[in-house]
Amino acid sequence: MRQAGRYMPEYRALRAKHSLLELCRTPELATEVTLQPVHRIDVDAAILFSDLLLPLEPMGIGFDFVKGEGPAIDNPLRSEADLARVRRFEPRESLAHVLEAIRLVQTELGGRVPLIGFAGAPFTLASYAIEGGHSSNFAHTKALMYGSPKAWHAFCALIADLMGEYLVAQVEAGVNAVQVFDSWVGALNARDYREFILPHTRRIFERLAPLDVPTIHFGVGTGAILGEIAEAGGSVIGADWRTPLDEAWDRIGPGRAVQGNLDPTVLLGPVDRILSATDDVLARAGGRVGHIFNLGHGILPMTPVEHVQLVAQYVHQKTGR
């Protein structure tokens, strides 16, 4: 999950001078933001500061971030003809600034902690392109998915090809692990996931397999489809806080690491609640090899930095790192 953000004063100071997209598109700034949590919080890995939506622009889907409202797509895709107009691109050219940021971050990190890159997965990227921004019901997305399955599959296959290649380019540029975010795919039940998403997401992981880097596969509200998500791929499967970690592990099955799953709102405080909820996650992980302690979703802007620091220190203390 993105570590940097509005909860850090040093990030807000940069955002006062630059837009979110400027931070993402300027390698020196993206590097600075990537390193902010590494300096502040005792994290075990750095997460590249970037945005899931960056690949949309070279696909011909313009967008911007609207203050207080999140992403806004210029012309949401609503028909088969719209989907057919989406362009293929070469990540090493169109997203060269991301790869440059990776090289800069790795120089700065000097091996202190590994660096995690990421990209969006088919359902989540498609839903932004089709809905035009955040959605509570994904009605337009599902209407196209159910109503135009051929165009849907072609669109998702293209997204999978592009994101697979983009992640390979990130690994070549130096990231030590990659995360595939299908943040909103929990809106689908297992039957629809298997038909409309699984084959495409699997292609991303198949493209990454020869590179032998850890791959993390994450979504929110995916309790009912964790088995299918694991089947699609990922050496690490992420779980949000809704499903107890031991149950999530059972659903994911053996042979995978599991990342999760503290409710990010717990970090709002108070401290005794933060520690007891962290204890609960650790107890359910039960010391299993392959547990990556993490939040179940991104850090909220109103989170006190010292609470994030506290959890990192506490987990290290409890797990003896």
Place this chain on the structure above:
Amino acid sequence: MRQAGRYMPEYRALRAKHSLLELCRTPELATEVTLQPVHRIDVDAAILFSDLLLPLEPMGIGFDFVKGEGPAIDNPLRSEADLARVRRFEPRESLAHVLEAIRLVQTELGGRVPLIGFAGAPFTLASYAIEGGHSSNFAHTKALMYGSPKAWHAFCALIADLMGEYLVAQVEAGVNAVQVFDSWVGALNARDYREFILPHTRRIFERLAPLDVPTIHFGVGTGAILGEIAEAGGSVIGADWRTPLDEAWDRIGPGRAVQGNLDPTVLLGPVDRILSATDDVLARAGGRVGHIFNLGHGILPMTPVEHVQLVAQYVHQKTGR
């Protein structure tokens, strides 16, 4: 789930002349809207047209509906002092117009189909009052819940008292069953649900127990806590479409009816997809006594009326009613 709404031309015609709150607060209009789906669609029960938020106003929490954005609370509750200012009220006085609508609807229905009343449950009502409207993360709500547990419990106990009494009044006015909507409680994991919600929601069902009417308990995204929701109460437990109905039934346990769980976006079409998804729900119900076929959440405004009619007819045909 609300059956009437913007997907029906006759509803849009009324809404062109009246606000949503006018429809809810005028017994004759609420009656007319309640009956619209009974006339149009072969449903087995009528659902009172009303809104979860109506009780907020007599609690001293003013609100309105903002076009295109949903509910907006005038002064969201954000502190213990705010929670302490919330007022107790007598539903038979403050919400007399709802009870009058129930009497009018029952006169019109003349026993053709039963009438279902409803009220909001503690987490969902509290979250509207605290967030000020819809929320994607319930950060303010959970911050108060974790940070001020005593004030939280007092507030939820008050909500439970009031909603219990409101539902009793609805039964006395003539509804044949009641639904308790904890629509957004799926944002909590089992541990938090058990500590912060279960005792309060249980009070509502305990208040209703002597009346011997069917009680439906519903939330969205509750796959991981269906067992706890059943434990809180309800002779019928609702499930959304994310959890397959057979698994939902296992989690809920024996001795309850189960309501669900077609994804409402499936109704956007096409017809073969609507029928196959309906078949899947019915197959997972497996002809068990106590299955109430329903959508997994409310009907979307862009849904074609004929698709709703089709599903009602198809389910009746397949189940031999």
